[in-house]
Amino acid sequence: MDGPTEVNVNFCRVDNGIVQNGTDNLEQQLQSFINMDFTERLSDQKIAMSVEDKRFMTMMEESVTKVHGHYETVLPLRDRAVKMPNNKVQADMFGLRLQRKLKTNEKLASEYTEFMENLEKKGYAEKVPDQDVDRNDGNVWYIPHHAVYHPKKPDKIRVVFNCPIQYKGVSLNEQLLSGPDLTNRLYGVLMRWRQENVAIMADIEAMFYQVRVRKDDCDLLRYLWWPEGNFDGGMKEYRMLVHLFGAVSSPSCANFALKRTASDNQHRFQDKVIESVINDFYVDDFLKSVATDEEGIQIYRDLKEIMASGGFKLGKWVSNSKRLLESIPEDDRAKELKGLDLENDELPKERALGVQWCVEKDQLEFNITKVNEKATRRNILSVMSAVLFTCKETDTDQRSTKPKTIPVCLTTTKNPTENPQTEISH
Template sequence: MLAKQYNHDFNEKTTKEKEMSREDLKFLEIMEHSAVLQEGRYCLKLPYKNKEVCLPNNFAVAKQRIQGLRRKFLNNKHLHQEYAGYMNTLINKNYAEQVPQQQLHGERGKVWYIPHHGVHHPRKGSLCVVFDCGATFQGASLNSELLRGPNLTSSLLGVLRFRSEVVAFMGDIQAMFHQGKVAEEDRDFLRFLWWPDGDITQDLREYRMTVHLFGAVSSPSCASYALRKTADDNQSEFVDDVVQSVKQHFYVDDCLKSAATEEEAIQMIKDLTALCHFGKVDKQQSYCVAGHQRGAKGQGPEGVGFGPR
């Protein structure tokens, strides 16, 4: 049992890679044919299992769920403030938009409403709004219609070997799933209900996500595909080590890398940040820690810290 667990968690292949399934190949075909740059960000279609998706109208379920949320807000003003702040950030950053009046009715079978709820991060204590893409209505859900896609994440064991050189650094991609836009024709499957500015005294309005969101089974593979495509499409602008670092030294949204000298590490951080910017992938922070013997940041030449950058 222990051996099986290790093989599952650290599944670095030493033998020939298994062939991709038909569904994985279909996912990659959808990505390759739909990926276009819009306003500096990659725009990708939702990878449907079947081309002609037809979902029932679940508006009543979404409305019932958000009315329950409204009752929670009335009893907890702090929760209301946190929740409204999170949703306002989504809208202000153009991760979500209000559905235009002329498009409210939508095409029959092509509209789906995603319920949402708040979850507090156990360590940070901050609130995160989770969109329930697995919510069902009449036996249907958004996740049941989406391809999961192949695992494009680098091997965890391979990434953890990053301390091969003297100077180690780490970075993080801010809101990774939100960095990829959703094709406009698919956005009505990502509708949700909310109040303007979070004011629960106003009437509910219909909004829709413009980006891939946390909660959809396809989002991890879509985000990893967009990150790798950013590296491939801009490889002529950077040395090979920078391009390969994007492909091999990111575990989901976390980057772990090392360099022989502090100067090389600083240059690599700058190049990785610049490369990610070509796909509008926002690197949130980069730290650099020197020395294998002394890992404490800021303690002389063996513990020099750089960041956040």
């Protein structure tokens, strides 16, 4: 008898029969249950693309071209025939709010103006030509924008475009396909970076802005700004020419262009260079380790060349090898390494994928800051997520399983996720 059967016994009923692959199924179910809370999966299994993700990839493959040395794609709209409402009145309203804020904060106004002017100077944006200003065919959208500062980089401003904002029930992000997650697993990038003796780190300058948007779609990326930062004058219309921060599709578009750079250059570079482009980036951060200084020097040269062929500039180079650093021009080195006496000075600490890298000793450090908030389950998980466990290879099993057990403990604690009145004992 292949199926389960039910048998009446004293006090209860018992189901019995043959269970096919019971242990394997239990392990898979347990792994799936645990992995629901963690993006860094233990398994290397590839998740099949959804129908929408396949549509996104088809759009990219069919539209991608090279313009002035950069890849150019369409905006991946869900419906190419979509008609957007005219939301200029909304952009005007947000512009007036921003104007009041900038007039009362001189430092913010100066940094904001410099950022916006650089968009035009570097070819990332342009003033809307007079003949296109009155375009009104449903293919125009105005995006409000605001400034953000990274907690770790308080002196560096970034202007983010508010693509999720709605007008009459419509937003730009809702019209865009987000695309598949083409980002490499952070854990894998970090582990490969620790394999060999010579560690290397670099950064793609303004990664999203290096991938251009097809001209027909640029009017969906309009914004308002004051020419030359004259806040007493009228706002003029501009439009982005590249994929921007804030658009839900930009990460996948940028990663598509990055991997396209690798595939388009397979005939020009060795396999290990192509594999580095495919596997050793986490978004715009490049981390790789090699066995010798000579390999590191060659990787620097090859990566600079292949990335430039895709329109990407790889800079802010750092390494624990002073010999490798000597071969890198100062302009290509990280800010903290410029002007450094490599023979006598100690290499400074750098941040690498959220952790502190002591470059001189080639060690990872963790700066633990006291959390002044009530210990809710959400806050505990937030602190845990900020720490990456990087141990020796012999500790792999312990390192992999320990973070998984803590959330299970939290589920048995009678403490609401968002109840600041209830504390967890430390």
